[in-house]
Amino acid sequence: MHLSGLTQIEVEARQKQFGFNVLPQPAFTSDLTFIWRQISSPLIYILFLAALVSSVFQQYTDALVIVVAVVINTGLGFIQERKAERSLVALRQILSPRARVIRGGIQQEINATQLVPEDIVYVTAGDKISADGEVLQAENFWVNEAILTGESEPVVKSSKFRPKASTNGRWAFGPDPPLADAVHSSQKNENLLPQTANRELLTANSRVFMGTVVTAGLAKFKVIAIGQQTEVGKIAQSLKTTPDAPTPLQIRLNNLAKFITLVVGFTSLMVFITGVVLGKHWAEMLTTTVAIAVAAIPEGMVVALTVILALGMQRILKRQALVRNLVAAETLGTVTVIATDKTGTLTQGRLQVVKVDTKVAAELYRAVILTNTLLDPIEIALWDFVKTKVADAQELKNTTVPMKVLPFDAQERLAATIYPDVTYVIGAPEVISERTNLSSQEKSKLHKEIQAWGNAGLRLIGLARKTNSSAPSLGLELNQLNELTWLGLVGLADPVREGVKEALLACSNAGIKVKVVTGDHLLTAQAVLGQLGIKITDPANQILEGAEIEHIPVAELVKRIEEVLLFARVTPGQKLKIVEALKHKGEVVALLGDGVNDAPALKRADIGIVVNEASDVARETADLVLLDSNFATIVAAIEEGRGIFARIRKVVLYLLANSFSEVILVFGALILGLPLPIGAAQILWINILSDGFPSLALTFEAKESGLLRHKPLSSLAPLLDTRRKVLTGMISLTIGLISLFTFIFSFSQTHDLLLARSVTFSTLGLSSLFYILAVRNIRLPLWRDHPWHHKLIILSIALGVLMQVGAIYLSSLQVILHTTSFAPLWWVGIVMAAVFVVGVVELVKLFYTDRI
Incomplete structure (x- = not known):
């Protein structure tokens, strides 16, 4: 090969043979894929089933309302995840890499994607190397290979050929002009390679790799691999076969969907059997069973959960972090261990005197x-x-x-x-x-x-x-x-970043363990930890170096990893071993990495985090991108994640309590041999519209103070723990029984089934609106929570009341919901019933506050 470079004919032939110099990019996510992600949820499956059953029994209004709920949820999730992906695409397109090559004896600048094997490339300080290659000529040439090795210190590179020293300190290859001149020259060059007999075998420090960065000096290298054949490309290709593990929220939602499915299935079966045993016709009981199923399913929950996650992503973005998908936003709140790099995150990433x-x-x-x-x-x-x-x-x-x-x-x-x-x-x-x-x-x-x-x-x-x-x-x-x-x-x-010491203290208070995983030298890393207030008191147990990690059995690492604070001289491959050991201990792991070789470990972690300057492969794998490359931003994102989880719990408690109260009402009427006290359309009205305003208000609430003063929840902790289930049961039982009493009383007094159902419908609706004041904060009694300060909640209750009143007095809604107007005196009893429900919730909180 001549150093005059390839001819155009040779370039075209190689492009046909090897293709373009591009890494395997993730397929651009289509709009249909985004939509499928939103509807492929167990909760959505339940809603689809309810809509189908309603259609079979010609309850088309009910089916339509359920479908509308699904469409709203799908639209919100679609918009947010599509926006996040477009932001990531924009990050990828900020820089279009270029390369200086010599072709046909003339130096020229081309798009790096056009490089082919055997191209001759010139690089200087600050350049990103665009392909794997062999160094032909170098002058004080230093390259940062951290994206591959994890080592933050640049390494010196030299030619694979034995040079002869020149008197001016440069390398000289016979008649070759100084390299500095060659880099800036556009003139033709002669064949300057030494003869084969003078060549040395290729050594590690004569190789350069795609994605690494020149920190100093000048060099000329020959391309030996492009695209998927580079070391970076091989790693990117291997990630396609690595499956994504479900997040804690996905597991919790799946468990919740199973719980709801079991409740709906068991209750519906019991209602059907009870009705038939009591002598009712099976067709009538099927209709009643559909009403029970509709009552038990919290149709507004999927919309509320999607809004919570979408708003959470926006809040996290305001704190300089980009979350790539909805469920990852909540997973941040359950992180128990942060495994972080040192350089550029805990520190500023540049040397200073x-x-x-x-x-x-x-x-x-x-x-x-x-x-x-x-x-x-x-x-x-x-x-x-x-x-x-x-x-x-x-x-x-x-x-x-x-x-x-x-x-x-x-x-x-x-x-x-x-x-x-x-x-x-x-x-x-x-x-x-x-x-x-x-x-x-x-x-x-x-x-x-x-x-x-x-x-x-x-x-x-x-x-x-x-x-x-x-x-x-x-x-x-x-x-x-x-x-x-x-x-x-x-x-x-490399000085520590401002605010990191305070962020580490916040992690300690929040029960989050921080482990530093770095490719740097032990003493350097230990000194940084000392500046940040992390004292190594037992080096034998609190420090592990890469050489030991390489040979230690996984079982032994699992035993020791709890005490280790610092992993030094660690390779990216060993990071994966560390993540596996932590997950084996039951930890929810957030891993910070930026290199290509970090990608498998980032994918295996519960939350993969990268800095904005990370390699494309690492960034595509990560769940969270730090736009300011600051460790403190991770802690801020975790705080927002905990806020997301707290809001989800509130919404689930609020909506499930109301749904189950409707089940108790219908089932109770059946046992007593009474007519159906509320229609399916009325149930949907309460679940989606009347309750919709308060549940959405909960999604917009500011996060509670002191979120980082509590230990993280176990990844196995359900959305509804035992105590919250008790609270849900008590609320459901109270509202269900009060509504049933209201139906019995109003029907016995008026003998007007339509009016009795309308009064019962209003009692159920107002009770569910009022008790949000008590359940929005289950740790504080209502009088200490200052409910009037929560303007969104008050506004949502007011809107819900207007919707409920409209459902009674507007003629168009009377037709759809099968209601009728009634005298104002009935509203006095309805409001008293709603206030009584709030009082019962407060009594339950009084007994459970110190344990919830």
Whole structure:
């Protein structure tokens, strides 16, 4: 292959053979798929069944009302999830990657999707590598491979060929011009590759990978794999075979649907059998059974739950996090463990100078300026620091030309820049200090300081100088630099983010365990934890390193994982092992990752979280995208998730209590041999419209205070626990019996079945409206909850009352609902009955408040 690049004919042939350089993208979700997601729910199946049965018995109004409820629910869920996906698509399209290649001997910039194997690509600092390749030529070339390895520190890359060193510190390949010139040149290049006999075997540090980022230097590489054949592509492809586990909310809703189905089925069967035994005709009993089924199903629940989740997604988005699907919003509220990365989330993600020890500050700053090549993250951090200290730093650098630069040598662990009158040295402080003219006592003191700063997790740089008494020799080498004058010690770190310490404290108060999972060095990670107030008191049990995780059996990891606070030097593959162990312990796991190799672990976690700058593969797998890359945002999202779960519980309690009261009313009338006290259309009116306003008001309520002062609920905890079931039963029994008494009394007094049903219908409707005041907060008595402060609830009750009154007095609704108007005196008894229900609920709360 020639370094003049491929010809157009060769490019087209390779594109036919290998395709385009694109990763396997998730299929664009169609509108039909969004709709199917909304209706593929057990609660929706129950509603469909009720509508079908109603249609069979020619109860077309009832069937229509049920279908309308399903349509409203489907529409709300469709709009919200479609909006979330469009937001994610927009994130993907923010950047359209480009690549600089040489084809036909001419350098050109192309869309990265057009790359083919054997293309020659040039990259410089800041570029994202667009394909897997072999490095052909490199100058101080550093690449951040965190998306693949989890290691935040850039790694140096070199050519797979053995170069010959040039006098100016660059690599030279025979007649090849300097690489820096080649990157910016559009001229034809000759065949500069060494002969096959001079080639070395490919090594790890001569490979570059799609999605990694150049942090410093220049390079030229040959493409060896594109698209699905890259390391990133293989991982993305493997994710398609990994099934999604159901979320805790999906499990809870499935269990609730089973509970409702069992109640409906058992009650309907009992009603049918009882009626037939009592001598009623089976056809009449089938009609009654349909009424029972309609009564037991809370038709408004699916709409309310969808609204709660949709509004929750919006609230979370306002706090700088994008939730990708509705049910994941609630799952956040049940998280028990956060496994978080360190770099860029707990910390700011960039090196800064945080400590300097020098007695000659001006000379140290001059040394930082005149040795700086701005070719790696440390030098960039040093430059950012010195610009704040020296106003004319750039001018000094531009006007002071070195005689020779001795680049950093890994063996000597230092670099030097030679000027006519002085030589500045920069590098490992413990190495440079030994070459200085410091006294033994001064060196000993300095070494203790170096040790202390290192133990604190700082990156250390030492600087020294040597005055040139005569013109320095251009043949001077690093190992000849001695008798240096010590200038000072510089410490760099990735500072912790503002607000993270407070967020960690909030996690502790909320009973959420935080485990740091990082690819970074142990001491660096431990120092960051110390700054955040997380103290490692038992390193043997609280720290696990990647090498040990790799060989430890899963069963042993499960036993130890409870105590571990820090996982250091961890590979992305080991993150999956950690997630599996945590889930085996029954934890609800939120995992933060950003790399391609994190994707399997993100998918396995209950909540996969990525930062906005994460790889496309990781972002497509995640449930939550942090738009500000801040750990505190995770805690904010969890708080919103707990608020979502609290609202869901309120709505379920409110609607189920009313539905079961209707069952008690109908069943009681049947046992007593009375006519049906309420019609199916009237039941639907109460369940969907009258109760709809209060249930929707609950969905819009602000979250309760102190949500992060309670421990997270078990993932196995049902929506209705035993105590809430007792409360539901007491409310249902009270309203059902009062409504039954109302029917008996009104029918016996008037002998008008239509009027008796209308009064009973109004009693049931108003009672369900009033008791929301008592159940909206089951921890506080009504008089301490200040109900008048909850304006939405009051407004919803007022609207519900208007709907109920309209159902009695509007002629068009009288026809649909089979009602008739009655004297105002009846309303006095109806209101008294509703107030009595509230009083009963308050009495039940009085006994259960301290345990609910």
